[in-house]
Amino acid sequence: MGTWFNTTQEGEKYKEHQEALREQKKANPFKWVLRFPFKIGASEVGKPIKIIFLDGKLIPENGNLPDGEYSPFYMDVHTLGYGSGKNYTYIDTLKCIKGKQPCSICNEYKYPDGSRSKSSFAGYYTIIDPRPYKKKDGTEVKFKRILFPAKGMAGDLLNKVKIECGGLVNEKGYAVVEVTRFGSGKDSPNCGNSFKYLGRISKEKLIESFGEENSVPYNYREVFYDPTPEELAFLGIKPISGSKEDIAEELSEFDFDKEIPLETAPEEISLEEIF
Numbered sequence: 001m002g003t004w005f006n007t008t009q010e011g012e013k014y015k016e017h018q019e020a021l022r023e024q025k026k027a028n029p030f031k032w033v034l035r036f037p038f039k040i041g042a043s044e045v046g047k048p049i050k051i052i053f054l055d056g057k058l059i060p061e062n063g064n065l066p067d068g069e070y071s072p073f074y075m076d077v078h079t080l081g082y083g084s085g086k087n088y089t090y091i092d093t094l095k096c097i098k099g100k101q102p103c104s105i106c107n108e109y110k111y112p113d114g115s116r117s118k119s120s121f122a123g124y125y126t127i128i129d130p131r132p133y134k135k136k137d138g139t140e141v142k143f144k145r146i147l148f149p150a151k152g153m154a155g156d157l158l159n160k161v162k163i164e165c166g167g168l169v170n171e172k173g174y175a176v177v178e179v180t181r182f183g184s185g186k187d188s189p190n191c192g193n194s195f196k197y198l199g200r201i202s203k204e205k206l207i208e209s210f211g212e213e214n215s216v217p218y219n220y221r222e223v224f225y226d227p228t229p230e231e232l233a234f235l236g237i238k239p240i241s242g243s244k245e246d247i248a249e250e251l252s253e254f255d256f257d258k259e260i261p262l263e264t265a266p267e268e269i270s271l272e273e274i275f
Contacts, residue, residue, distance in 0.1 A: 035147040036129060036191055048180045049192075051148070052128040052201060055217040056168025056175070071162075072123030072150060073220040078105045080117060080235055095224040105227075108237040122149040125168070126217035128210055145214045147223070154189040165197040173200035173268065200268050 036051070057071050065071060076096035096119030097103050109117045125148040132142050150158045161177065162168050168175040176199055179192035207215050 034144060035149055036127060046180060046182060048178045048196075049129075049131065050176055050178050050198065052130070052206070053148075053168035053175045053177060054126040054128065054145070054215065056125050056162055057170065058162065058167040068219075070124075070217075070220060071168075072125045072155075073224075074121070074123050075220075075224050076119040076121050077149075077224065078109070078117050078119045080105070080109060094227055097226075104232055104237050108232075109235060120151060122151040123155050124149055124220060128206075128214065143210060143214075145210070145218075147218065149191055151189050151191065154191050154193055154195075157193065158195050161195045161197050173202040174206055175200055202268060 055069065055071065057065060057069065059065060059071055076098065078094045078096050080094055094105060096106060098106050098119065103119075105117055106119065111117065127146060127148045129144045129146055130142075131144075132140065133144075134140055158177075162175075165175055168177070175197060178196040178198055180194040180196075181188060181190065181192045182194060201209075203215065
């Protein structure tokens, strides 16, 4: 039997499998929320990218933000996938529940090389990435509203910028931040490791440029949902029985006495400076 073609029976099974994948994507739209990465390899190392943050207020001294607002939304998350080669599809929004009960993904899922999935802890924001790109079908997309996972050192650096500029979002508008990735190894986070505050874009200009539906953060409790038994089975995972509890909210701790205003950054930045 050849390795570069399928028999009729094999072809029919493969076709059914691909159709099942497409239907799964339609049935679970929140699973496919994109997250911000620099491309793998050296093509974007050292290249600054300008992004707009849609959330990230300073946390009040009492430690409480209004219900439904986060700065950021903290989660333990698994990155899984299926397929092979160019058709390998990553799923970046499967929450890990190991802090509350046994986690089916931690215990059951294995990567193609046999290693087990380890969740990573990150603080998630919602951003506008104004870089245009083309989908696989050739459709041109002018910008993306996506998740921004700030992990480890990157989260600490971004927190510093957030404090210094008076919040990534405040009454004056939405922060435009220049993010750069230096290095491309495992110790270089693919969300970047250098952050520079450039200025702000007003709410009116944001809505005018990107639409009102793209001016608000994602509902993280819907994005990071409990995988269903069917979804776990699709990934070859046997569900572990147990009660479903939401992961407790975690808030950053800041020293508000050390806030430093950025006198050199403009109050408002033009779109021409972003694109």
